[in-house]
Amino acid sequence: MSDTPAETKPSFRSDITVDLVKHTAGDSDVLWAARVSTAGEQSLEEITKDPERSKGLINYLMRDRHGSPFEHNSMTFFVSAPIFVFREFMRHRVGWCIAGDTEITLESESGTLRRRTIADLYRLWHMDVEDRLPHSAGGVTWHGPSGKWTAQVRREDSNHYLGLFENREAADSAVVEFREPHPSTRLRKLEPVRRTHVRCYDEETLTASRARITDVIESGVKPLIKIITESGRELRSTVDHAVLTPDGWRKAGELAVGDAVMAAATDPHPSEALVPPGLRRGIGVWTSMQRERLIEEEDSCHLCGAEFPRSDLALDHVVPVEGDLTRALDESNLAPVCAGCHATKSAEEQSLARREGKIAVARPDRIVSIADDGEEMTYDLSVEGPWHNFLANGIVVHNSYNEESGRYRELLPVFYVPGEDRKLVQRGRPGKYEFVAGTDAQQEITERAMHDSYVRAYEAYQEMLAAGVAREVARAVLPVGLFSSMYATCNARSLMHFLGLRTQHEQAKVPSFPQREIEMVGERMEEHWAKLMPLTHAAFNANGRVAP
Known part of the structure; x- marks a missing residue:
């Protein structure tokens, strides 16, 4: 050796x-939470009046299993x-868990979005593999422009369009109904769900990105609350689960009607014409000047992870110049990238701008209702960094466990x-x-x-x-x-x-x-x-x- x-x-x-x-x-957090319902604003003064009374109150809460005051x-x-x-x-x-019927937004390498419940993800992650047919052979996909699910099948070299549906279950049923009298003889391809990525968000720019799932966890039966927003989104989670708000991360149980949570939205995608050619050239020259200093003699591509000599690497704007011009000269927004990944990323960004004219972002959505929602089995995701967040029913939430x-x-x-x-x-x-x-x-x-x-x-x-x-x-x-x-x-x-x-x-x-x-x-x-x-x-x- x-x-x-x-x-x-x-x-x-x-x-x-x-x-x-x-x-x-x-301990004052527990006392305040327990007394605020009866003492109101005076609850803070009540905490310091009688230490023995405070000790007795905490012991009473613990003995009689009044758990919520210990969560603040x-x-x-x-x-x-x-x-x-x-x-x-x-x-x-x-602690940080969501209900099994919560839909997680998944994103493919090409930017295609689809949704799957977290309970389904758990089953596939630990017990099964995903049974998926290519779209040309028949299947159900999300149709973004209409906000509905589309179903189609392929039989005898012909595509059969089955229509748009309000929910995935209805679209799946349409495919099943068509297949029963017209069975397919094509062998299906089994794809491991462990390659799945979720849509996540840069917490500084609030622009969309994607992150790989590293684990799906079943967290046991726990009490839930239901949060409903102005746009009609619903989040069913434990009170501990962290939710992104305009003021940063807050626990779901700390939110109140009138507060806002960050949810999936779109903004107009800036055109390249908005960046003057002279400024674009200047940014390019400045970026090239940083290569010797920011790229090691042997360094790795931040997209594919492969090692390359400096001569084969360029500096990439992680957040594109068109997405946020203020970060064009920000060194922390520069990372080494190989020629192949650089070309692919540039093509995807340009294709997105031409196809949709919009960019995915997170925007505030006001809460209109919060209520207790029973107890049931709960789940959570762990996702890779740097942001460690994901979309749950369209609302940006966090995982509580960030490992190296x-x-x-x-x-x-x-x-x-x-x-x-x-x-x-x-x-x-x-x-x-x-x-x-x-x-x-x-x-x-x-x-x-x-x-x-x-x-x-x-x-x-x-x-x-x-x-x-x-x-x-x-x-x-x-x-x-x-x-x-x-x-x-x-x-x-x-x-x-x-x-x-x-x-x-x-x-x-x-x-x-x-x-x-x-x-x-x-x-x-x-x-x-x-x-x-x-x-x-x-x-x-x-x-x-x-x-x-």
């Missing part, structure tokens, strides 16, 4: 770190841990090896088992086996990158013991749910048997939370560590 270069030599660690990076959380706060943690910990974190996270991406940067060789205090041997059966310390021989073989496999895997990763293989492909050889990082946002109620599942505690009414590494994350998050909200934390423990 060849020696690994010093700058990329794997390192090993057993510590998992959790930092609180920002918060708006305190927010904590964002930065977690550094092995990848397998994040897989556990995603399975057991709570191995698609856009080379992953560093830092790997997890259990410390000597990590118990290695499992005894008993699931639900009844316990872990005990391993022998010196078991500790030695664990460390040696992990070290050897990590080094071999990272050497293979480096070899693939050196050969020009894209990062998103090469990372497949890396093990789940690789350290990664993420931002996770929650409120006190959702954190208590997480702690009840992922930590062991002598005061817990319901026993839990978490993997030790995810428990370490929970313990560190709890340490930060206990300092911010000591009365709430004490009531949580006193009432059996069951979230309200």
Whole structure:
């Protein structure tokens, strides 16, 4: 085995770190939320009058399972841990979720939009593959100009147009009805849904983009609220789910009638004639002058991820000059691009301008109604950055879990090896088992086996990158013991749910048997939370560590 270069030599660690990076959380938030209905504006004064009364109120809310007052706060943690910990974190996270019938807007590479419910995406992602026929062979597609679904089939070398329909179900039914007396003998092509991209939005310019789905999560049965906007859009989500507003991200439960949310819209697409030829040439000259400074001797195309020498790369305006002239001389809007991707992107931008004369943007949509909407199974998406948002029934929403991406940067060789205090041997059966310390021989073989496999895997990763293989492909050889990082946002109620599942505690009414590494994350998050909200934390423990 060849020696690994010093700058990329794997390192090993057993510590998992959790930092609180920002918060708006305190016991006063719980007290204010509980008392505002009876004390109104005086509720803030009531909080400071009687500390013992405040302690009793929080304990009462916890004991009698009044959960909503514990949701009016927010904590964002930065977690550094092995990848397998994040897989556990995603399975057991709570909070930011939407109803299963919510339609997600998907966008193809050519810009074609279609919609699918998040429950369907979950089923296809985890249990199936998408059964899809090309349009020429028959199928249902979204017809943007009319705002309806179109259905057509192909039989005996002829296309049969079946009409426009108000919803997808009606269009699907029309295709089925036609096929029954006229069955097709063509073999269908199965396409993995894991290649799917969603429509997302640049949160600075509010222009539309697309992002790859990285996971679809089933989050359990939770209470929902329904938000209805002036344009007729409906969003059914948990109160924690983050929604984009003109003032930034806000929790759905914090919104009120009269507030606005950002929703899908269009603006007139600027014509190239709006940028004078002389100014266009000047922008081109200035952009060319930045090549030597902003493109490395060997660099990657920001669109396809492949590595190229500087001579084969140009600088691309990520947000086109025609889309936002104010960013024409903004260095942060420049990124390396290969000749092929540059030509394709330019053609798509020009084609869009000629075809529609409009550009997709997000615009405010006023809320006209908010109401409780029962309980049912909920779901969430994780999407790649940089924006981590998507359209849910036409409204811009966020995911709560942003993990470091191995698609856009080379992953560093830092790997997890259990410390000597990590118990290695499992005894008993699931639900009844316990872990005990391993022998010196078991500790030695664990460390040696992990070290050897990590080094071999990272050497293979480096070899693939050196050969020009894209990062998103090469990372497949890396093990789940690789350290990664993420931002996770929650409120006190959702954190208590997480702690009840992922930590062991002598005061817990319901026993839990978490993997030790995810428990370490929970313990560190709890340490930060206990300092911010000591009365709430004490009531949580006193009432059996069951979230309200």
